[in-house]
Amino acid sequence: MATIKDISKYTGLALSTVSKYLNNGVVREKNKRKIEEALSVLDYRPNEAARSLKTNKSMTIGILIPNLRSAFDAAIISMIEEELTRAGYSVIICGYRKDPSLESAKLRFLLNKRVDGLVVIPSGVVHEELRTFQKENRPVVLIDRPLSGMDFDTVMIDNVASSMEVVGAFLEEGHRSIGIITGPEDVYTARMRLKGYLEAHKRAGVSIDYGLVRYCDWSLESGYSIAKELLMEKRGMTALIVCGDDMGLGALKAIQDESFRIPDDISLACFDLLQIAEILRPRLATVEQPVLEIGRLGAKLLLERLAGDTSPVPSAPHILKAVFNRRDSILRLN
């Protein structure tokens, strides 16, 4: 693997001339040909480390997500990766396994790698490193969850409205004992989905049994055990909303293990579960987030900032529309 110096020796041109060609391309035709020949003969490859040391830029974007194994996260980042790659950027994907201290470590890593910008599905903790990005004018785009006190462009759905719609449907069909399994209390998305649940009850004038409200850690396993608890302890429960797809799979397993039938014994609705909801029997009611649009918009916002857009960050997040697919898992009671 050759360096610019090697090219310069081979061609007899000065190092700086070769460098200029590599960047602007403005160079005498004859030399241009020589350089191009040398480039391929000597197998030149730019040393990104040197380049980024010099320019303090890396043409690389950091992507930080809670869970590499989540289908939802994966769908979004693969879209973002595609858009950014198209624009000439490269991408470093990191997972922080829902651990805020690991999140902070990865942010530091990305900072040290001098990424030009960041796309994050944040844990909710406001890390100092994020402020650093801001201070250094490296744009940050938040996906799925806002971060209070940080003015970053944010793309998400209206979580409150979505769960209100689901729970509203339950209530309308006559359900009065509705369980909810949501994410951890300290995660914005989880809180908002619960808020929608509470609000729907309030609007319908239905009182709430707080024993039906359970927090969970998004995992299949936790969804399984919490759902099992609910099924055993709350015999009167006729409907259940699960606020994440791994937990949903767990709940489904619990329901089957306990030999409950959907929807006869229990009505079920779940967030996400993209490809699977249609294939299960009965087909499962879901809130379908527009993952591709979320990814595309996130990438677009970041690219605009990278291109120099310094307009103030809108005070409200960008809200995309999630679709409630009712399908066959909700029983009419009245």
Next chain:
Amino acid sequence: MATIKDISKYTGLALSTVSKYLNNGVVREKNKRKIEEALSVLDYRPNEAARSLKTNKSMTIGILIPNLRSAFDAAIISMIEEELTRAGYSVIICGYRKDPSLESAKLRFLLNKRVDGLVVIPSGVVHEELRTFQKENRPVVLIDRPLSGMDFDTVMIDNVASSMEVVGAFLEEGHRSIGIITGPEDVYTARMRLKGYLEAHKRAGVSIDYGLVRYCDWSLESGYSIAKELLMEKRGMTALIVCGDDMGLGALKAIQDESFRIPDDISLACFDLLQIAEILRPRLATVEQPVLEIGRLGAKLLLERLAGDTSPVPSAPHILKAVFNRRDSILRLN
């Protein structure tokens, strides 16, 4: 964000002294305290670009996979990421969307980023960049598929044996018209799984209708349309093996759309489909690859090489055992 130079100014010590502290830590107690104070006050962060320019190392590993959205790929890389992180390495994850030319571009990117090693689920094309890694003694570990002519450590399952086991079970239950949907013909894994299918027939002395053999591109959509074709064109088909989980979901959808029942109208088995096979009704027969062990072993092999192990690469890949879970989707015909 401060540099070593700033620290040196702040403490009055020489730049090299600070650098030495940062690397070895051997420095007079008094100075040590001063440096540590400066480090936190000035918010020092190493410039990885400069470091990696100097050392020609990056303490970073590249991970390259065909599909960021694949659950199988995701499970493996998240394990690998965990192990490598534990060992002090950082990780850059890239997807090449099953496109060999994109694969080559990402390899070049990783090369330019000076990653110290590579974990790849390769497309099958032997790219020049891989040779470069080899020449520069940057270890490469292959996952899921070998690459002919390249001696890299490789971790995979015995694909031939696995599909032989499945098809053998079909045959034993009396099935004689067995369809197979495998991956693209140019992908090793797909060819081997087909080979197992053919071999099982041969051993059982059952002749093959090549109309039952279909190649596919691993995607849900292709699985759907190919399965539909098979169901329509091959009315006598009583069993179907699908060699990848996205295709399996597609096949499942096709089966439902055509109102076939499993296993009464058609027996079905599928590779992977980790979390879902147990939840579907009937529970689906699968070949379960030991994704965690694959990831763990891949990481271990790479770390050994990085630590200086120069023992010759074994001529045979490391083969891990996949488990055939029969469950309830295979009908006994005889």
Next chain:
DNA sequence: TTGTAGGCGTTATCAA
């Protein structure tokens, strides 16, 4: 133990 100085591969300034 600490300091001086050179160089890693690029880019960028300024003369020629």
Next chain:
DNA sequence: TTGATAACGCCTACAA
């Protein structure tokens, strides 16, 4: 248009 030269931040002999 081209070329000599000085950074960028860090590491590492070698010298003090």
